Amino acid sequence: MADRSPALTTTSYALLGLLALRPWTTYELTKQVQRSLGWFWPRTERKLYDEPKKLVAAGLASAIEQRTGKRPRTVYAITAAGRRAMRAWLDEPPAPPVLEMESMVKVFFADSGTIDQLRATLDEVRTSAEQRLEQLERMIDEDEQPGYEFAGRLPINALGLRFHVDHERHLVEWATWAQEQVSAWRSPVDAAGWDWRAALRP
Amino acid sequence: MADRSPALTTTSYALLGLLALRPWTTYELTKQVQRSLGWFWPRTERKLYDEPKKLVAAGLASAIEQRTGKRPRTVYAITAAGRRAMRAWLDEPPAPPVLEMESMVKVFFADSGTIDQLRATLDEVRTSAEQRLEQLERMIDEDEQPGYEFAGRLPINALGLRFHVDHERHLVEWATWAQEQVSAWRSPVDAAGWDWRAALRP
DNA sequence: TCTTGATACTGCCCTTTGCAGTATCTCGGC
DNA sequence: GCCGAGATACTGCAAAGGGCAGTATCAAGA
Numbered sequence: 408m409a410d411r412s413p414a415l416t417t418t419s420y421a422l423l424g425l426l427a428l429r430p431w432t433t434y435e436l437t438k439q440v441q442r443s444l445g446w447f448w449p450r451t452e453r454k455l456y457d458e459p460k461k462l463v464a465a466g467l468a469s470a471i472e473q474r475t476g477k478r479p480r481t482v483y484a485i486t487a488a489g490r491r492a493m494r495a496w497l498d499e500p501p502a503p504p505v506l507e508m509e510s511m512v513k514v515f516f517a518d519s520g521t522i523d524q525l526r527a528t529l530d531e532v533r534t535s536a537e538q539r540l541e542q543l544e545r546m547i548d549e550d551e552q553p554g555y556e557f558a559g560r561l562p563i564n565a566l567g568l569r570f571h572v573d574h575e576r577h578l579v580e581w582a583t584w585a586q587e588q589v590s591a592w593r594s595p596v597d598a599a600g601w602d603w604r605a606a607l608r609p
Numbered sequence: 610m611a612d613r614s615p616a617l618t619t620t621s622y623a624l625l626g627l628l629a630l631r632p633w634t635t636y637e638l639t640k641q642v643q644r645s646l647g648w649f650w651p652r653t654e655r656k657l658y659d660e661p662k663k664l665v666a667a668g669l670a671s672a673i674e675q676r677t678g679k680r681p682r683t684v685y686a687i688t689a690a691g692r693r694a695m696r697a698w699l700d701e702p703p704a705p706p707v708l709e710m711e712s713m714v715k716v717f718f719a720d721s722g723t724i725d726q727l728r729a730t731l732d733e734v735r736t737s738a739e740q741r742l743e744q745l746e747r748m749i750d751e752d753e754q755p756g757y758e759f760a761g762r763l764p765i766n767a768l769g770l771r772f773h774v775d776h777e778r779h780l781v782e783w784a785t786w787a788q789e790q791v792s793a794w795r796s797p798v799d800a801a802g803w804d805w806r807a808a809l810r811p
Numbered sequence: 812t813c814t815t816g817a818t819a820c821t822g823c824c825c826t827t828t829g830c831a832g833t834a835t836c837t838c839g840g841c
Numbered sequence: 842g843c844c845g846a847g848a849t850a851c852t853g854c855a856a857a858g859g860g861c862a863g864t865a866t867c868a869a870g871a
Contacts, residue, residue, distance in 0.1 A: 417714060421714050424721055427718065444714070448710070493721040497715055497730070498726060500733065501714075501734075504710040505651055505709040506649060506706065506707070506776070507708075507709070508650070508706040508707075509703040512619060512623050512626070513699055515626065515649070516629065518761070519626055519695040520695070531702065547809050547810075551806065561805050562803055563716065563717065563798070564717075565805035566790065567716055567717050570783050570787075581771070588768065595764075596761045603764045606767045
Protein backbone atom coordinates (compact mmCIF):
# COMPACT_ATOMS: atom_id res chain seq x y z
CA MET A 408 0.00 0.00 0.00
CA ALA A 409 2.92 2.30 0.66
CA ASP A 410 3.70 1.58 -2.98
CA ARG A 411 0.79 3.75 -4.02
CA SER A 412 2.10 6.78 -2.15
CA PRO A 413 4.04 9.39 -4.08
CA ALA A 414 7.79 9.19 -3.49
CA LEU A 415 9.08 11.26 -0.60
CA THR A 416 11.62 13.96 -1.30
CA THR A 417 13.99 15.89 0.92
CA THR A 418 11.27 18.52 1.11
CA SER A 419 8.91 15.90 2.54
CA TYR A 420 11.39 15.02 5.29
CA ALA A 421 12.12 18.66 5.98
CA LEU A 422 8.45 19.24 6.73
CA LEU A 423 8.22 15.95 8.61
CA GLY A 424 11.07 17.23 10.77
CA LEU A 425 9.06 20.33 11.62
CA LEU A 426 6.04 18.20 12.46
CA ALA A 427 8.29 16.22 14.82
CA LEU A 428 8.61 19.41 16.89
CA ARG A 429 4.87 20.03 17.23
CA PRO A 430 1.69 20.10 15.11
CA TRP A 431 1.36 22.98 12.68
CA THR A 432 -1.19 24.41 10.28
CA THR A 433 0.05 24.75 6.73
CA TYR A 434 0.13 28.51 7.06
CA GLU A 435 2.29 28.26 10.16
CA LEU A 436 4.58 25.87 8.30
CA THR A 437 5.11 28.34 5.48
CA LYS A 438 6.08 31.07 7.96
CA GLN A 439 8.37 28.77 9.90
CA VAL A 440 10.05 27.55 6.73
CA GLN A 441 10.78 31.10 5.68
CA ARG A 442 12.32 31.79 9.06
CA SER A 443 14.52 28.78 9.54
CA LEU A 444 14.54 26.03 6.94
CA GLY A 445 14.53 28.53 4.08
CA TRP A 446 18.18 29.35 4.71
CA PHE A 447 19.36 25.92 3.61
CA TRP A 448 16.32 24.34 1.98
CA PRO A 449 14.40 27.12 0.24
CA ARG A 450 11.02 26.15 -1.17
CA THR A 451 8.10 28.28 -2.37
CA GLU A 452 5.00 28.60 -0.25
CA ARG A 453 3.06 26.88 -2.99
CA LYS A 454 4.93 23.64 -2.56
CA LEU A 455 4.37 23.62 1.18
CA TYR A 456 0.65 23.24 0.71
CA ASP A 457 1.06 20.06 -1.37
CA GLU A 458 3.80 18.30 0.58
CA PRO A 459 1.94 17.52 3.83
CA LYS A 460 -0.74 15.72 1.81
CA LYS A 461 1.90 13.29 0.62
CA LEU A 462 3.00 12.72 4.20
CA VAL A 463 -0.57 11.89 5.18
CA ALA A 464 -0.93 9.55 2.18
CA ALA A 465 2.23 7.76 3.31
CA GLY A 466 0.91 7.43 6.86
CA LEU A 467 3.69 9.58 8.30
CA ALA A 468 1.43 12.43 9.37
CA SER A 469 -2.19 12.95 10.31
CA ALA A 470 -4.40 15.81 9.17
CA ILE A 471 -7.14 17.34 11.29
CA GLU A 472 -9.58 19.71 9.63
CA GLN A 473 -10.60 22.60 11.83
CA ARG A 474 -12.39 25.87 11.20
CA THR A 475 -12.26 29.42 12.43
CA GLY A 476 -15.81 30.52 11.79
CA LYS A 477 -16.34 29.71 8.13
CA ARG A 478 -12.67 29.55 7.25
CA PRO A 479 -11.25 26.02 7.20
CA ARG A 480 -7.74 25.08 8.15
CA THR A 481 -5.79 21.85 8.40
CA VAL A 482 -3.56 20.95 11.30
CA TYR A 483 -0.89 18.36 10.59
CA ALA A 484 0.80 16.17 13.18
CA ILE A 485 3.49 13.49 12.95
CA THR A 486 2.64 9.84 13.55
CA ALA A 487 4.75 7.13 15.19
CA ALA A 488 5.55 5.81 11.71
CA GLY A 489 6.59 9.35 10.80
CA ARG A 490 9.11 9.49 13.64
CA ARG A 491 10.56 6.15 12.58
CA ALA A 492 10.82 7.32 8.96
CA MET A 493 12.54 10.50 10.06
CA ARG A 494 15.09 8.60 12.13
CA ALA A 495 15.81 6.24 9.23
CA TRP A 496 16.17 9.13 6.78
CA LEU A 497 18.90 10.69 8.92
CA ASP A 498 21.07 7.67 8.10
CA GLU A 499 20.85 8.11 4.36
CA PRO A 500 23.80 9.87 2.73
CA PRO A 501 22.99 13.53 2.14
CA ALA A 502 23.13 15.08 -1.33
CA PRO A 503 26.08 17.43 -1.84
CA PRO A 504 25.37 21.11 -1.20
CA VAL A 505 24.19 23.13 -4.18
CA LEU A 506 25.02 26.78 -4.64
CA GLU A 507 23.12 28.77 -7.22
CA MET A 508 24.55 32.23 -7.65
CA GLU A 509 23.38 34.33 -10.53
CA SER A 510 25.69 37.16 -9.56
CA MET A 511 28.66 34.82 -10.06
CA VAL A 512 27.40 34.04 -13.57
CA LYS A 513 27.58 37.78 -14.19
CA VAL A 514 31.08 37.96 -12.75
CA PHE A 515 32.17 34.96 -14.80
CA PHE A 516 30.93 36.54 -18.02
CA ALA A 517 32.03 40.04 -17.13
CA ASP A 518 34.08 40.09 -20.34
CA SER A 519 30.80 40.40 -22.25
CA GLY A 520 30.36 43.83 -20.66
CA THR A 521 32.18 46.74 -19.10
CA ILE A 522 34.34 47.01 -16.02
CA ASP A 523 31.65 49.21 -14.46
CA GLN A 524 29.10 46.45 -14.88
CA LEU A 525 31.45 44.09 -13.07
CA ARG A 526 31.89 46.59 -10.24
CA ALA A 527 28.13 47.04 -9.95
CA THR A 528 27.62 43.28 -9.70
CA LEU A 529 30.23 43.00 -6.95
CA ASP A 530 28.55 45.87 -5.10
CA GLU A 531 25.26 44.07 -5.22
CA VAL A 532 26.81 40.89 -3.83
CA ARG A 533 28.18 42.79 -0.87
CA THR A 534 25.11 44.84 0.00
CA SER A 535 22.65 41.97 -0.35
CA ALA A 536 24.82 39.76 1.88
CA GLU A 537 24.98 42.57 4.45
CA GLN A 538 21.21 42.72 4.49
CA ARG A 539 20.93 39.00 5.07
CA LEU A 540 23.47 39.29 7.87
CA GLU A 541 21.21 41.81 9.58
CA GLN A 542 18.29 39.41 9.27
CA LEU A 543 20.38 36.68 10.87
CA GLU A 544 21.37 39.00 13.70
CA ARG A 545 17.70 39.68 14.38
CA MET A 546 17.00 35.94 14.45
CA ILE A 547 19.78 35.42 16.97
CA ASP A 548 18.29 38.17 19.12
CA GLU A 549 14.92 36.42 19.03
CA ASP A 550 16.46 33.11 20.01
CA GLU A 551 17.97 34.78 23.05
CA GLN A 552 14.63 36.05 24.32
CA PRO A 553 13.38 34.16 27.37
CA GLY A 554 10.45 31.87 26.59
CA TYR A 555 11.69 30.95 23.13
CA GLU A 556 9.44 28.11 22.04
CA PHE A 557 12.09 25.55 21.15
CA ALA A 558 14.63 26.23 23.87
CA GLY A 559 15.83 22.63 23.80
CA ARG A 560 16.82 23.07 20.20
CA LEU A 561 18.99 26.12 20.79
CA PRO A 562 22.31 24.21 20.64
CA ILE A 563 21.39 22.61 17.31
CA ASN A 564 20.09 25.94 16.02
CA ALA A 565 23.35 27.57 16.99
CA LEU A 566 25.35 25.14 14.83
CA GLY A 567 23.33 26.05 11.75
CA LEU A 568 23.12 29.75 12.50
CA ARG A 569 26.86 29.92 12.92
CA PHE A 570 27.30 28.38 9.50
CA HIS A 571 24.96 30.82 7.80
CA VAL A 572 26.38 33.88 9.50
CA ASP A 573 29.88 32.88 8.39
CA HIS A 574 28.58 32.09 4.91
CA GLU A 575 27.14 35.58 4.49
CA ARG A 576 30.27 37.11 5.98
CA HIS A 577 32.28 35.22 3.42
CA LEU A 578 30.20 36.76 0.64
CA VAL A 579 30.80 40.25 2.05
CA GLU A 580 34.52 39.66 2.42
CA TRP A 581 34.91 38.12 -1.00
CA ALA A 582 33.01 40.94 -2.74
CA THR A 583 35.04 43.53 -0.86
CA TRP A 584 38.29 41.77 -1.78
CA ALA A 585 37.20 41.43 -5.43
CA GLN A 586 36.36 45.15 -5.57
CA GLU A 587 39.86 45.96 -4.42
CA GLN A 588 41.39 43.63 -6.98
CA VAL A 589 39.46 45.04 -9.94
CA SER A 590 39.88 48.64 -8.87
CA ALA A 591 42.99 48.96 -11.05
CA TRP A 592 41.77 46.83 -13.95
CA ARG A 593 41.31 48.63 -17.22
CA SER A 594 38.66 46.21 -18.48
CA PRO A 595 37.30 42.79 -17.52
CA VAL A 596 40.03 41.16 -19.64
CA ASP A 597 42.82 43.68 -19.04
CA ALA A 598 43.84 43.26 -15.43
CA ALA A 599 46.78 45.63 -15.93
CA GLY A 600 49.36 43.15 -14.72
CA TRP A 601 47.35 41.99 -11.73
CA ASP A 602 48.82 38.77 -10.34
CA TRP A 603 45.95 36.32 -10.53
CA ARG A 604 48.21 33.49 -9.37
CA ALA A 605 48.69 35.26 -6.07
CA ALA A 606 44.92 35.40 -5.64
CA LEU A 607 44.70 31.63 -5.92
CA ARG A 608 47.75 30.66 -3.87
CA PRO A 609 47.51 33.01 -0.94
CA MET B 610 8.17 38.29 -33.49
CA ALA B 611 10.41 38.13 -30.49
CA ASP B 612 7.14 37.70 -28.62
CA ARG B 613 6.82 34.20 -29.99
CA SER B 614 10.17 33.13 -28.55
CA PRO B 615 10.19 31.30 -25.23
CA ALA B 616 11.26 33.49 -22.35
CA LEU B 617 14.98 33.51 -21.63
CA THR B 618 16.18 32.36 -18.24
CA THR B 619 19.45 32.77 -16.40
CA THR B 620 20.41 29.40 -17.86
CA SER B 621 19.90 30.83 -21.35
CA TYR B 622 22.26 33.71 -20.61
CA ALA B 623 24.78 31.41 -18.97
CA LEU B 624 25.02 29.41 -22.19
CA LEU B 625 24.98 32.57 -24.26
CA GLY B 626 27.96 33.72 -22.23
CA LEU B 627 29.84 30.56 -23.15
CA LEU B 628 28.95 31.07 -26.81
CA ALA B 629 30.40 34.57 -26.52
CA LEU B 630 33.80 32.93 -25.91
CA ARG B 631 33.72 30.73 -28.98
CA PRO B 632 31.35 28.36 -30.89
CA TRP B 633 30.63 25.03 -29.18
CA THR B 634 28.83 21.81 -29.93
CA THR B 635 26.17 20.90 -27.38
CA TYR B 636 28.30 18.07 -26.10
CA GLU B 637 31.23 20.40 -25.55
CA LEU B 638 28.90 22.78 -23.74
CA THR B 639 27.80 20.06 -21.33
CA LYS B 640 31.44 19.25 -20.49
CA GLN B 641 32.38 22.89 -20.11
CA VAL B 642 29.39 23.58 -17.89
CA GLN B 643 30.37 20.74 -15.58
CA ARG B 644 33.87 22.13 -15.36
CA SER B 645 33.21 25.80 -14.74
CA LEU B 646 29.65 27.08 -14.69
CA GLY B 647 28.45 24.07 -12.70
CA TRP B 648 30.06 25.44 -9.54
CA PHE B 649 27.66 28.37 -9.34
CA TRP B 650 24.93 27.56 -11.85
CA PRO B 651 24.47 23.79 -11.83
CA ARG B 652 22.16 22.39 -14.51
CA THR B 653 21.66 18.85 -15.79
CA GLU B 654 23.02 17.79 -19.14
CA ARG B 655 19.49 17.25 -20.34
CA LYS B 656 18.65 20.93 -20.08
CA LEU B 657 21.71 21.96 -22.02
CA TYR B 658 20.42 20.26 -25.11
CA ASP B 659 17.16 22.27 -25.08
CA GLU B 660 18.44 25.67 -24.10
CA PRO B 661 20.50 26.57 -27.21
CA LYS B 662 17.44 25.99 -29.37
CA LYS B 663 15.70 28.78 -27.51
CA LEU B 664 18.69 31.05 -28.16
CA VAL B 665 18.45 30.29 -31.87
CA ALA B 666 14.69 30.92 -31.84
CA ALA B 667 15.34 34.30 -30.24
CA GLY B 668 17.97 35.16 -32.84
CA LEU B 669 20.75 35.33 -30.26
CA ALA B 670 22.66 32.32 -31.60
CA SER B 671 23.06 30.47 -34.86
CA ALA B 672 23.09 26.71 -35.30
CA ILE B 673 25.15 24.90 -37.90
CA GLU B 674 24.43 21.23 -38.52
CA GLN B 675 27.53 19.20 -39.21
CA ARG B 676 28.23 15.49 -39.32
CA THR B 677 31.03 13.15 -38.42
CA GLY B 678 30.35 10.30 -40.83
CA LYS B 679 26.72 9.45 -40.16
CA ARG B 680 26.57 11.04 -36.74
CA PRO B 681 25.06 14.54 -36.77
CA ARG B 682 26.09 17.34 -34.46
CA THR B 683 25.11 20.94 -34.02
CA VAL B 684 27.56 23.77 -33.57
CA TYR B 685 26.17 26.89 -31.93
CA ALA B 686 27.62 30.37 -32.27
CA ILE B 687 26.59 33.74 -30.85
CA THR B 688 25.17 36.45 -33.10
CA ALA B 689 25.62 40.21 -32.90
CA ALA B 690 22.15 40.44 -31.34
CA GLY B 691 23.31 37.80 -28.86
CA ARG B 692 26.26 39.92 -27.76
CA ARG B 693 23.99 42.92 -27.31
CA ALA B 694 21.51 40.86 -25.28
CA MET B 695 24.33 39.55 -23.09
CA ARG B 696 25.62 43.04 -22.41
CA ALA B 697 22.12 44.24 -21.53
CA TRP B 698 21.52 41.27 -19.22
CA LEU B 699 24.60 42.14 -17.18
CA ASP B 700 22.81 45.32 -16.09
CA GLU B 701 19.82 43.52 -14.66
CA PRO B 702 19.83 43.02 -10.90
CA PRO B 703 20.98 39.47 -10.06
CA ALA B 704 18.81 37.11 -8.04
CA PRO B 705 20.08 36.48 -4.51
CA PRO B 706 22.30 33.44 -4.06
CA VAL B 707 20.53 30.21 -3.19
CA LEU B 708 22.10 27.54 -1.01
CA GLU B 709 20.53 24.11 -0.93
CA MET B 710 22.12 21.92 1.69
CA GLU B 711 20.49 18.65 2.55
CA SER B 712 23.15 17.87 5.14
CA MET B 713 22.11 21.01 7.03
CA VAL B 714 18.50 19.78 7.04
CA LYS B 715 19.84 16.66 8.77
CA VAL B 716 21.80 18.74 11.25
CA PHE B 717 18.77 20.95 11.91
CA PHE B 718 16.59 17.94 12.66
CA ALA B 719 19.27 16.01 14.49
CA ASP B 720 16.94 15.83 17.48
CA SER B 721 14.87 13.30 15.54
CA GLY B 722 17.83 10.91 15.77
CA THR B 723 20.92 10.06 17.76
CA ILE B 724 24.07 12.00 18.49
CA ASP B 725 25.98 9.48 16.38
CA GLN B 726 23.81 10.27 13.39
CA LEU B 727 24.61 13.96 13.86
CA ARG B 728 28.33 13.17 14.02
CA ALA B 729 28.12 11.07 10.86
CA THR B 730 26.38 13.90 9.00
CA LEU B 731 29.07 16.38 10.06
CA ASP B 732 31.75 13.92 8.92
CA GLU B 733 30.15 13.69 5.53
CA VAL B 734 30.05 17.48 5.20
CA ARG B 735 33.76 17.67 5.89
CA THR B 736 34.95 14.84 3.65
CA SER B 737 32.79 15.81 0.68
CA ALA B 738 34.01 19.41 0.89
CA GLU B 739 37.60 18.17 1.02
CA GLN B 740 37.03 16.22 -2.16
CA ARG B 741 35.63 19.24 -3.94
CA LEU B 742 38.63 21.25 -2.75
CA GLU B 743 40.92 18.75 -4.46
CA GLN B 744 38.93 19.11 -7.66
CA LEU B 745 39.32 22.87 -7.47
CA GLU B 746 43.07 22.51 -6.91
CA ARG B 747 43.32 20.41 -10.05
CA MET B 748 41.40 23.05 -12.00
CA ILE B 749 43.78 25.73 -10.79
CA ASP B 750 46.73 23.59 -11.91
CA GLU B 751 45.18 23.28 -15.37
CA ASP B 752 44.64 27.02 -15.60
CA GLU B 753 48.32 27.53 -14.90
CA GLN B 754 49.45 25.33 -17.78
CA PRO B 755 50.89 27.30 -20.72
CA GLY B 756 48.56 27.39 -23.71
CA TYR B 757 45.35 27.50 -21.64
CA GLU B 758 42.61 28.27 -24.14
CA PHE B 759 41.09 31.28 -22.44
CA ALA B 760 44.21 32.95 -21.10
CA GLY B 761 42.60 36.39 -21.33
CA ARG B 762 39.92 35.25 -18.92
CA LEU B 763 42.32 34.11 -16.22
CA PRO B 764 41.86 37.19 -14.01
CA ILE B 765 38.06 36.83 -14.08
CA ASN B 766 38.37 33.10 -13.51
CA ALA B 767 40.59 33.75 -10.53
CA LEU B 768 37.93 35.90 -8.85
CA GLY B 769 35.39 33.09 -9.07
CA LEU B 770 37.81 30.30 -8.21
CA ARG B 771 38.93 32.17 -5.13
CA PHE B 772 35.33 32.38 -3.98
CA HIS B 773 34.67 28.68 -4.45
CA VAL B 774 37.90 27.56 -2.81
CA ASP B 775 37.09 29.68 0.24
CA HIS B 776 33.51 28.44 0.21
CA GLU B 777 34.61 24.80 0.38
CA ARG B 778 37.21 25.66 3.01
CA HIS B 779 34.45 27.24 5.03
CA LEU B 780 32.46 24.00 4.88
CA VAL B 781 35.48 22.02 6.08
CA GLU B 782 36.19 24.47 8.89
CA TRP B 783 32.60 24.67 10.01
CA ALA B 784 32.16 20.88 10.07
CA THR B 785 35.41 20.48 11.99
CA TRP B 786 34.34 23.14 14.48
CA ALA B 787 30.88 21.59 14.85
CA GLN B 788 32.41 18.17 15.51
CA GLU B 789 34.43 19.67 18.33
CA GLN B 790 31.38 21.36 19.80
CA VAL B 791 29.20 18.25 19.79
CA SER B 792 31.98 15.96 21.04
CA ALA B 793 30.84 16.48 24.62
CA TRP B 794 27.09 16.54 23.95
CA ARG B 795 25.12 13.70 25.46
CA SER B 796 22.36 13.89 22.84
CA PRO B 797 21.24 16.28 20.10
CA VAL B 798 19.14 18.16 22.66
CA ASP B 799 21.41 17.76 25.69
CA ALA B 800 24.46 19.86 25.01
CA ALA B 801 25.73 19.25 28.56
CA GLY B 802 25.98 22.91 29.40
CA TRP B 803 27.62 23.92 26.14
CA ASP B 804 27.48 27.69 25.69
CA TRP B 805 25.59 28.17 22.46
CA ARG B 806 25.60 31.95 22.94
CA ALA B 807 29.37 31.95 22.69
CA ALA B 808 29.14 30.11 19.38
CA LEU B 809 26.99 32.91 17.94
CA ARG B 810 28.83 35.91 19.39
CA PRO B 811 32.43 34.95 18.85
C1' DT C 812 -18.13 50.88 9.08
C1' DC C 813 -14.14 50.42 6.45
C1' DT C 814 -9.67 49.26 5.49
C1' DT C 815 -5.52 46.75 6.15
C1' DG C 816 -3.11 42.83 6.96
C1' DA C 817 -3.08 38.02 8.37
C1' DT C 818 -4.94 33.50 7.47
C1' DA C 819 -5.82 29.61 4.21
C1' DC C 820 -5.71 27.87 0.37
C1' DT C 821 -6.06 26.35 -5.39
C1' DG C 822 -5.00 26.58 -10.48
C1' DC C 823 -1.98 26.97 -14.14
C1' DC C 824 2.03 27.21 -16.88
C1' DC C 825 6.71 26.87 -17.24
C1' DT C 826 11.44 25.26 -15.78
C1' DT C 827 14.25 21.77 -14.34
C1' DT C 828 15.52 17.15 -12.91
C1' DG C 829 16.43 12.34 -13.41
C1' DC C 830 16.41 8.48 -15.79
C1' DA C 831 16.05 5.54 -19.66
C1' DG C 832 16.74 4.79 -24.35
C1' DT C 833 19.01 5.08 -29.06
C1' DA C 834 22.61 5.66 -32.05
C1' DT C 835 27.42 6.45 -34.02
C1' DC C 836 32.38 7.09 -33.76
C1' DT C 837 37.32 6.30 -32.11
C1' DC C 838 40.98 3.91 -30.36
C1' DG C 839 43.53 0.34 -28.44
C1' DG C 840 44.27 -4.64 -27.71
C1' DC C 841 44.34 -9.00 -29.70
C1' DG D 842 40.59 -7.13 -39.17
C1' DC D 843 37.45 -7.66 -35.08
C1' DC D 844 35.81 -6.43 -30.64
C1' DG D 845 34.82 -3.84 -26.63
C1' DA D 846 35.06 0.34 -23.96
C1' DG D 847 34.46 4.87 -23.72
C1' DA D 848 33.38 9.24 -25.98
C1' DT D 849 30.07 11.70 -28.82
C1' DA D 850 25.22 13.27 -29.77
C1' DC D 851 21.08 13.39 -28.89
C1' DT D 852 15.33 12.47 -27.49
C1' DG D 853 11.16 11.18 -24.52
C1' DC D 854 8.73 11.20 -20.45
C1' DA D 855 7.12 11.72 -15.75
C1' DA D 856 7.54 14.17 -11.69
C1' DA D 857 9.51 18.02 -8.69
C1' DG D 858 9.58 22.65 -8.14
C1' DG D 859 8.89 27.87 -9.06
C1' DG D 860 6.26 31.96 -9.85
C1' DC D 861 2.29 34.26 -10.18
C1' DA D 862 -2.52 35.18 -10.03
C1' DG D 863 -6.76 34.44 -7.98
C1' DT D 864 -10.31 33.52 -4.20
C1' DA D 865 -12.00 33.72 0.28
C1' DT D 866 -12.47 34.61 5.35
C1' DC D 867 -11.10 36.64 9.74
C1' DA D 868 -9.24 40.17 13.26
C1' DA D 869 -8.08 44.60 14.77
C1' DG D 870 -7.85 49.36 14.64
C1' DA D 871 -9.29 54.20 12.76
